[in-house]
Amino acid sequence: EYLGGFLEALEIRSNVIFVVHSWGATLASHWAASHSDAVKGIVFMECSWSPFDSSTMPPQLLGFVQAIRSEAGEAMILAKNMMLETAIRGGTIRNVDDATLDNYRRPFLDDGEARRAMLSFARSIPVDDGPEETLRMMESGSSWLSASDLPKLLVVGDPGSSMTEEERLRVTKWSNVTEVKVEGKHLLTEDSPDEIGAAISSWYEGSFPR
Numbered sequence: 521e522y523l524g525g526f527l528e529a530l531e532i533r534s535n536v537i538f539v540v541h542s543w544g545a546t547l548a549s550h551w552a553a554s555h556s557d558a559v560k561g562i563v564f565m566e567c568s569w570s571p572f573d574s575s576t577m578p579p580q581l582l583g584f585v586q587a588i589r590s591e592a593g594e595a596m597i598l599a600k601n602m603m604l605e606t607a608i609r610g611g612t613i614r615n616v617d618d619a620t621l622d623n624y625r626r627p628f629l630d631d632g633e634a635r636r637a638m639l640s641f642a643r644s645i646p647v648d649d650g651p652e653e654t655l656r657m658m659e660s661g662s663s664w665l666s667a668s669d670l671p672k673l674l675v676v677g678d679p680g681s682s683m684t685e686e687e688r689l690r691v692t693k694w695s696n697v698t699e700v701k702v703e704g705k706h707l708l709t710e711d712s713p714d715e716i717g718a719a720i721s722s723w724y725e726g727s728f729p730r
Contacts, residue, residue: 523547539563539720541709542682543641549661556668561727563720565675565708566682569662569691571646571655588642597639598632611681611706666694671727675716677704698723
């Protein structure tokens with residue numbers, strides 16, 4: 521709803537190339553599935569196309585998801601801003617300094633409802649059989665991408681954190697997928713920004729020759 525409204529407000533209706541990370545890949549592919557004529561290509565990284573299995577999730581991640589979905593989640597995000605204060609530095613190999621972290625904090629300096637979007641996102645992380653709406657969006661986007669000949673660039677993190685090896689192999693079998701690997705945990709653009717930029721440039725030149 522918000523992504524579609526944003527693109528429409530900017531009158532972006534054609535030649536769309538998404539460069540998306542994590543949950544952004546679910547949102548972008550879901551939108552693309554119903555706007556296929558508008559999309560030219562997609563670059564995605566550190567995303568998952570299937571729900572986490574609670575029996576195999578890292579205990580720390582499972583505990584975080586369970587806490588976020590409880591009453592404690594309000595204080596964790598709306599008051600303590602834990603998505604930024606702990607997750608950013610925990611998602612990188614390199615040390616994220618305070619100046620860099622301040623850029624992430626800037627839109628969320630006010631506590632309370634100003635941080636509601638982050639709480640809603642965290643509570644949408646798919647585990648086992650829910651939330652149902654998230655699972656429907658993941659299925660819609662992945663089904664469309666797997667069948668589409670749309671040029672796709674998969675950026676894989678080494679060691680990465682969100683995409684399993686099984687899922688990576690499944691995605692590489694989709695039509696018209698180029699795969700590159702860069703150093704990084706979850707926030708690949710923080711760990712390998714130049715390498716990702718070069719990979720996108722090379723993929724674009726090869727996919728859309730002048």
